[in-house]
Amino acid sequence: MKDFEYFSPGTVEEALSLLSRYKGEAKIIAGGQSMLVVMRQGLLAPECVVDVKGITALDYMTYDERDGLRIGALTTHRAIEKSPLIQKQFRALSEMERNLATIQTRNWGTIGGNLCHGDPAGDPAPVLIALDAKLKLKSPSGERIVAMERFSKDMLEVDLEPDEMLIEIQVPAPRPRTGVAHEKLMVMQGDAGIVGAAVSITLKPKDGVCEDARIVISNAASVPLRVIEAEKRLIGKVVNDQSLAEAGEVASAKADPPSDVHASAEYRREMVKVFVKRAAGRAFGIAKRE
Numbered sequence: 001m002k003d004f005e006y007f008s009p010g011t012v013e014e015a016l017s018l019l020s021r022y023k024g025e026a027k028i029i030a031g032g033q034s035m036l037v038v039m040r041q042g043l044l045a046p047e048c049v050v051d052v053k054g055i056t057a058l059d060y061m062t063y064d065e066r067d068g069l070r071i072g073a074l075t076t077h078r079a080i081e082k083s084p085l086i087q088k089q090f091r092a093l094s095e096m097e098r099n100l101a102t103i104q105t106r107n108w109g110t111i112g113g114n115l116c117h118g119d120p121a122g123d124p125a126p127v128l129i130a131l132d133a134k135l136k137l138k139s140p141s142g143e144r145i146v147a148m149e150r151f152s153k154d155m156l157e158v159d160l161e162p163d164e165m166l167i168e169i170q171v172p173a174p175r176p177r178t179g180v181a182h183e184k185l186m187v188m189q190g191d192a193g194i195v196g197a198a199v200s201i202t203l204k205p206k207d208g209v210c211e212d213a214r215i216v217i218s219n220a221a222s223v224p225l226r227v228i229e230a231e232k233r234l235i236g237k238v239v240n241d242q243s244l245a246e247a248g249e250v251a252s253a254k255a256d257p258p259s260d261v262h263a264s265a266e267y268r269r270e271m272v273k274v275f276v277k278r279a280a281g282r283a284f285g286i287a288k289r290e
């Protein structure tokens with residue numbers, strides 16, 4: 001690993017001022033679970049590493065009906081998984097975290113680091129897109145809000161300027177008659193997903209017809225992919241085996257998955273059908289009970 005300067009700021013302002021001073025040559029490190037891997041592989045060799053793990057002000061979860069859920073960027077996966085608040089109001093988030101990596105990685109890795117790493121196989125992004133989440137980013141020149149859906153630009157590339165930091169994840173309060181579910185294909189518990197699917201379904205008040213749906217697939221394109229065409233197979237329709245299968249078929253047709261040592265593109269396309277149908281079926285079941 002190439003030598004680098006190391007800073008450990010205690011506040012967001014200090015961190016931003018360092019990013020600004022070393023513009024383009026500084027990289028944030030949070031839990032280091034991804035960052036150290038890419039540095040050791042020589043894919044990144046920053047002159048300066050800004051270790052933000054000590055900024056305790058960004059480790060929080062709050063919830064109220066008006067503002068919804070707010071998660072500080074430095075909240076660990078394990079804290080989200082174990083939070084009674086998340087388990088009660090955002091069960092899909094807690095379930096997703098339980099299947100993410102090992103306890104050791106969840107104890108140290110942060111939700112912000114996961115999203116900023118921009119891995120299309122990452123689990124939090126599809127769930128957060130299904131939940132219609134937004135991200136608060138901050139730089140020395142101010143703040144901006146970006147929809148989670150638009151944050152990933154390409155493989156390992158996100159909408160983040162060199163002097164910008166992810167501060168907070170914002171999730172609206174759950175809508176009535178809404179179910180959200182996440183499913184991923186793992187060889188072993190905690191493995192990165194060969195493919196994944198997160199689905200949100202909102203039902204109309206009386207007839208069980210789908211009022212709204214969000215379908216997102218992971219490790220099936222260069223970014224976590226929202227498939228609006230697949231959602232249209234559910235919206236305005238009675239949700240049944242046939243419409244769920246059609247949504248899976250359309251999502252699969254829109255996927256552009258990689259072929260690698262874990263699975264061929266063709267296999268992933270087949271699995272997108274299965275996992276979208278499975279996640280949508282489970283989301284529908286939850287929505288009926290809400």
Ligand SMILES: Cc1cc2nc3c(=O)[nH]c(=O)nc-3n(C[C@H](O)[C@H](O)[C@H](O)COP(=O)(O)OP(=O)(O)OC[C@H]3O[C@@H](n4cnc5c(N)ncnc54)[C@H](O)[C@@H]3O)c2cc1C
Pocket residue numbers: 027028029030031032033034035036052073074077099100101102105108109110111112113114115116117121122123124160164165166167190191192193
């Ligand atoms: C063994 C193993 C198994 C894994 N399995 C899974 C899995 O099943 N599913 C899954 O989704 N992930 C998995 N991961 C990835 C893991 O979840 C992420 O590595 C971790 O969440 C990243 O968080 P971190 O705090 O360690 O980020 P870091 O590694 O410190 O940083 C990652 C990137 O984000 C940037 N960054 C970090 N925080 C901020 C911020 N606040 N603002 C701006 N930029 C920031 C860094 O500059 C870097 O580019 C696995 C990782 C390991 C090591």
